[in-house]
Amino acid sequence: MPARLPWLLLPVAASALVLWSAVATPAQAYQVQVSPSSPKLGDTLSVVVRGERSDEAPTVSMGDTSYPTFLLSGDRYRALIPTSPNTTPGRMTLQVSGTEGTNNIAVNIGDRSFPTQYITLSPGRAGLEGTDYEFGRLDDLRALRTPERYWDGPMTKPSNGYVSSLYGLRRYYNGVFAGDYYHRGVDYAAGNGSPIYAPAAGQIALVGRVADGFVLNGNTLGIDHGQGVTSVMIHLSGFAVNEGDFVQAGQLIGYMGSTGFATGPNLHWGLFVNGIAVDPVPWRYDGVE
Numbered sequence: 489m490p491a492r493l494p495w496l497l498l499p500v501a502a503s504a505l506v507l508w509s510a511v512a513t514p515a516q517a518y519q520v521q522v523s524p525s526s527p528k529l530g531d532t533l534s535v536v537v538r539g540e541r542s543d544e545a546p547t548v549s550m551g552d553t554s555y556p557t558f559l560l561s562g563d564r565y566r567a568l569i570p571t572s573p574n575t576t577p578g579r580m581t582l583q584v585s586g587t588e589g590t591n592n593i594a595v596n597i598g599d600r601s602f603p604t605q606y607i608t609l610s611p612g613r614a615g616l617e618g619t620d621y622e623f624g625r626l627d628d629l630r631a632l633r634t635p636e637r638y639w640d641g642p643m644t645k646p647s648n649g650y651v652s653s654l655y656g657l658r659r660y661y662n663g664v665f666a667g668d669y670y671h672r673g674v675d676y677a678a679g680n681g682s683p684i685y686a687p688a689a690g691q692i693a694l695v696g697r698v699a700d701g702f703v704l705n706g707n708t709l710g711i712d713h714g715q716g717v718t719s720v721m722i723h724l725s726g727f728a729v730n731e732g733d734f735v736q737a738g739q740l741i742g743y744m745g746s747t748g749f750a751t752g753p754n755l756h757w758g759l760f761v762n763g764i765a766v767d768p769v770p771w772r773y774d775g776v777e
Contacts, residue, residue, distance in 0.1 A: 518584055520537050527596075528600045530573060532771070536560065536777065537564070539563055539588045547586060549583050555567040555762055569761075571764075572764050580597070582595050604657070609661060617704070618703050626694070626708075636714045637715045638688065638690045639688035646676065646721065646757050648682065650678070657670065673759065676757070677755075683744075685740060686737055690712050692732060694708060707724035711735065717760070720756075721741070728743070
């Protein structure tokens with residue numbers, strides 16, 4: 489097992505969860521809708537809040553964590569709450585508060601089982617360690633909370649390859665179980681140099697090169713989709729865009745490779761919502777408002 493797992497593999501603090509229901513103080517006028525209606529581990533919860541006055545955004549929180557809210561249209565605001573395999577399933581309380589009162593909403597997150605994968609690493613790769621520069625740039629990417637929303641509707645498939653590893657997998661590395669690790673994305677496998685496409689519109693916020701210190705993740709692209717939603721694409725062999733470029737869904741952005749902590753040519757696509765790696769699959773098939 490490597491001395492230090494890749495940044496994308498590091499444990500992330502458990503996040504909160506959501507379902508739909510509403511119990512509020514008598515004075516409140518907020519209407520709150522949470523989707524999906526039956527969330528499970530890894531889902532992203534969309535909390536849409538409607539009030540009689542739209543001049544001030546409500547506060548949306550779960551436990552000790554508050555989530556940014558953004559104006560959708562008219563009197564509707566929305567916050568996104570991520571869940572992950574490290575979230576404790578069960579009943580919790582979502583709180584929406586502001587000038588129109590407070591809603592305390594009982595929510596429930598369903599459990600979900602994740603397969604186990606066994607990875608064998610060569611001695612050279614097992615001892616790989618990342619750099620402070622690499623981890624710092626990736627931390628900056630997932631900390632972005634750009635006010636504009638760039639994605640629109642379901643995201644697109646970033647590769648024409650086949651899915652080789654699912655989100656949420658637990659892993660053994662050279663026979664050693666990786667503790668609180670979970671696979672923070674979806675992997676696609678195809679030939680070296682195969683095209684990689686932007687899953688949604690956004691700004692290229694990160695171009696990280698092996699030569700500059702991206703040792704574990706290899707050549708890396710980060711896309712800011714706005715409002716706390718970011719994509720990271722790792723193990724690339726090359727780039728078709730530059731940092732600062734604005735891209736559209738389906739646009740060519742790079743080429744598949746096996747750089748960094750990879751056992752062969754593949755693309756790892758990680759999708760982060762407010763800093764937590766969520767399952768990209770619902771974003772592809774159902775979309776998130």
